Amino acid sequence: MATSWRRSSGSSEPSSITTRWSPAGVTSRTRSNFSLSDLQRMYSNNGSHPAPDGDKQFRDASRQVFQIIEEERMRIARDMHDGPAQSMANLVLQAEILERLLDRNPKQLVTELAEFKNSVRNALEETRQLIFDLRPMTLDDLGLIPTLRKFIKEYGDRYGLSTRFNVVGQERRLPGNMEGVLFRITQEALTNVHKHARAKMAEVTMNLQPTRVTVVVKDDGQGFDVARTEANLHKNKNLGLLSMRERAELEKGALEIRSQPGRGTEVKVEIPLGKR
Ligand SMILES: Nc1ncnc2c1ncn2[C@@H]1O[C@H](COP(=O)(O)OP(=O)(O)OP(=O)(O)O)[C@@H](O)[C@H]1O
Ligand SMILES: [Mg+2]
Structure with a gap:
């Protein structure tokens, strides 16, 4: 079977799913029919007020946000x-x-x-x-790399997996909420490894380049059919993959998943740095 890659934003390939509004950090099972870009479009309409015909949609979206909170x-x-x-x-x-x-x-x-x-x-x-x-306090105090180092070590001990954490490029702090976003994506990808992969090994590689940062989470587990899973995310009420994509998109980045039954899984997030 061919290896399947699925991309979100920043790709010429269309995503196989429509990413709908599922706020970052939220593990709730509620999902609205309102996408993040819909909300952003309404806000960007001449300043900070939604367009009049968007009032109802806006109220619905707010209600759903409160419900999710x-x-x-x-x-x-x-x-x-x-x-x-x-x-x-x-x-x-x-x-x-x-x-x-x-x-x-x-x-x-x-x-x-x-x-x-x-x-x-x-x-x-x-x-x-x-x-x-x-919210790991070390994330704000010490930054993403020490936080991931601690998290990955404890994760390996807790679930009996062999883990590796590699950092390529120059270690430094990242702007805005980027560290939080990358932490949550890595956390969800690793949660999926112990929940679904039956892996012996998980490896996280962070690559800090001047214009972009990438994080790859790789396991040697049983893998899965990405296209088939993504087509059924809404039906099966799976939020993890959706929330990872949403978070990457919020930072103008992209998330790719490469997996093949029996051959492990690789989740890669890439976020551009520089002018934002
Ligand atoms: N590393 C992995 N190895 C094997 N299967 C995986 C892996 N990551 C994801 N999957 C498959 O993809 C499905 C969707 O993942 P997703 O994270 O969206 O949902 P979930 O983990 O089942 O639930 P949650 O909403 O709590 O995250 C999983 O149910 C699992 O079948
Ligand atoms: Mg999950």
């Missing part, structure tokens, strides 16, 4: 509830048992205390992970 909040609330809140409730129970042991069995208390300390450490780690997934 609400769903994202629900997801975060659920993660907090199932993760740190649950762990802390368990810690309180454990502390009560320790309290009782103080009189009854001080010897056992020492052993149980070690266990308790372990649980506290785990709860702390869980909370840190949640914060990191929401």
Whole structure:
């Protein structure tokens, strides 16, 4: 079977899917019929006000944006509830048992205390992970490269995959929200690797050139039929590939996916630098 490449913007090849509005950073299942470019066109119509005939569309789009924000909040609330809140409730129970042991069995208390300390450490780690997934603080403080280095190392440890991170070109900070965009695309591509690829190895290569930056995420997993998958994204409610494309387009870049059943997958994002 021939290797299939699919491109989004910045390509002469038409994309096989119509990319619809799915805001960056949002993992919600809601999808509107309103594209990002529709929204941009309305805004660019003589300044910042939408055209009169666009009023209804604009209101609909706003409503959908609010709905998506609400769903994202629900997801975060659920993660907090199932993760740190649950762990802390368990810690309180454990502390009560320790309290009782103080009189009854001080010897056992020492052993149980070690266990308790372990649980506290785990709860702390869980909370840190949640914060990191929401928005890694190192992204703003130290930049994309140290953040990716940490993320990829932890990702490999967590999922038992061998990982490599290569940086080509001159290491430097990138402008605007470009670092955030590249981080989210890499994060989603790697999430897909552990969710779908059954890979042994994942490799991320970042290439910083004077006029463009590219990131390639490659795995040696089972691969997939890109054209067939993209044709069914809406039906199957898959948001990952769509959101990666949307993010790349927001930075005037392009996303390409190369995969072949049985031969692994390569996701490549390229973003132009310079005049923006
Ligand atoms: N690295 C990969 N290896 C194998 N299959 C992949 C890989 N990346 C994506 N896929 C396939 O493409 C499909 C679409 O991916 P996409 O990220 O859009 O959705 P998803 O991961 O299923 O759900 P989500 O909306 O949570 O991201 C996946 O369901 C999977 O079948
Ligand atoms: Mg996905």
